[in-house]
Amino acid sequence: MPASSHPSSQASPLEDGNLLREILLRLPPDPSSLPRASxxxxxWRDHVADPGFRRRFRLHHRRNPPLLGFFDGCGSLDFLPTLDAPDRVAPERFSLKRDEGDGVRRPLGCRHGLMLLLVPKPLRVIVWDPVTGDQHRLDVPPGLTTNECYESVINGAVLRAAAGDAEHFKVVMVAADGDGVENRRAVACVYSSETGAWGGFITAPIPYDADAHASGLFWRFSTSIYIDHAVLAGDSLYWQLIGNFEGEAEPVCNAGAGAYL
Structure with a gap:
């Protein structure tokens, strides 16, 4: 038979760049998966190193990311890994570098790979990416609260601006303010890294329950934002109130992922 009549050899499926990317995309989202594949x-290394592929990889596994560990929030912020080798992350890998003047830092929560920390004096928050080590220090806008005990009345949350967007983030700060026990209001404001600025204040009155105030000592305290971290449900953030308050959740602001009390 003439040479031209012989059937051409089939290319290996792994030689198909599009098919290879789809295979690599379905590797488990363990910390060691992509480095070992590279x-x-x-x-393979070129595919794994491509920013577009890594973005697709995060989106593909966003509903079931691995729990790398957790931070001890009792002042030290030590990282405690939960995975075994080869996926175990060394504690020193996720250590926060302290700048002079930061003072005491209270964690306000972790979300979308970012941690939010409150520094009472001077009043600011730190947005920290433990993986890259990036830090953003933001002064809390004046007027969020007139209470001098900032740490007991302010809370907040950090979140990515959009799914798969590893560059931009939003910070939502909330506080309960006002004179006395009766005239209380919830105050919120949102920072966007895309604009580099805080938005305007959004306020809502907090109902006062006179019967609860008269019934017991606990309910005579002014209503404040509880120190527990926010809960993200759907596109809304929720914080728990503590003090003289009974009733349904009151909307405070819509932040792309809305913030509610």
Whole structure:
């Protein structure tokens, strides 16, 4: 038979760049998966190193990310890993570098790979990415609260601006303010890293329960934002109130992911 009549050899499926990316995309989201795959050959490393592929990888696994560990929030902020080797992250890998003047830092929560910390004096928050080590220090806008005991009345949350967006984030700060026990209001404001600025204040009155005030000592305290971290449900953030308050949740602001009390 003439040479031209012989059937051409079939290319290996792994030689197909599009098919290879789909295979790599379905690797488990363990910390060791992509680094180990990148050691196979130059082509695999090029796929894994591509920012577009890594963005797709995060989106593909966003509903079931691995729990790398947790931070001890009792002042030290030590990282406690939960995974075994080869996926175990060394505690020193996620250590927060302290700048002079930061003072005491209270964690306000972790979300979307970011941690939010409150520094009471001077009043500011730190947005920290433990993986990259990036830090953003933001002064809390004046007027969020007139109470001098900032740490007991202010809370907040950090979140990515959009799914798969590793560059931009939003910070939502909330506080309960006002004179006495009766005239209380919830105050919120939102910072966007895209604009580099805080938005305007959004306020809502907090109902006063006179019967609860008269019935017991606990309910005679002014209503404040509880120190527990916010809960993200759907596109809304929720904080718990403590003090003289009984009733349904009151909307405070819509922050792209809305913030509610």
């Amino acid at each position: 050691l196979a050959c130059t082509r």
